[in-house]
Amino acid sequence: MAIARKPNSNRSASPDRDPEQAASAFIQGAGKMPPEAAPAPITEARKTPIMLRFDGALLRRVDSAAKRRGISRSAWIAFKVSEALDAEGA
Numbered sequence: 001m002a003i004a005r006k007p008n009s010n011r012s013a014s015p016d017r018d019p020e021q022a023a024s025a026f027i028q029g030a031g032k033m034p035p036e037a038a039p040a041p042i043t044e045a046r047k048t049p050i051m052l053r054f055d056g057a058l059l060r061r062v063d064s065a066a067k068r069r070g071i072s073r074s075a076w077i078a079f080k081v082s083e084a085l086d087a088e089g090a
Contacts, residue, residue, distance in 0.1 A: 003027070052077070 003023045054062065066076035 005019065062076060063073055066073045069076060071079070
């Protein structure tokens with residue numbers, strides 16, 4: 001597949017390079033990323049989704065407690081689990 005220049009384009013070609021060669025070099029370099037631009041590796045800071053089951057009454061109490069603190073249900077549960085683990089020295 002050939003790449004055609006847009007009609008009436010005012011782009012100036014490099015004097016030392018053929019436009020076809022420049023286009024080919026550009027296409028060959030597509031997808032290659034310099035090491036400094038590579039995405040950072042996944043770290044432990046990412047959270048792992050899990051599934052929990054609560055009965056309706058308990059879930060309403062959790063939601064109410066989270067709302068009072070102004071945080072999400074997930075944040076409240078994580079906070080309380082952390083508190084419990086710290087209290088038992090785990």
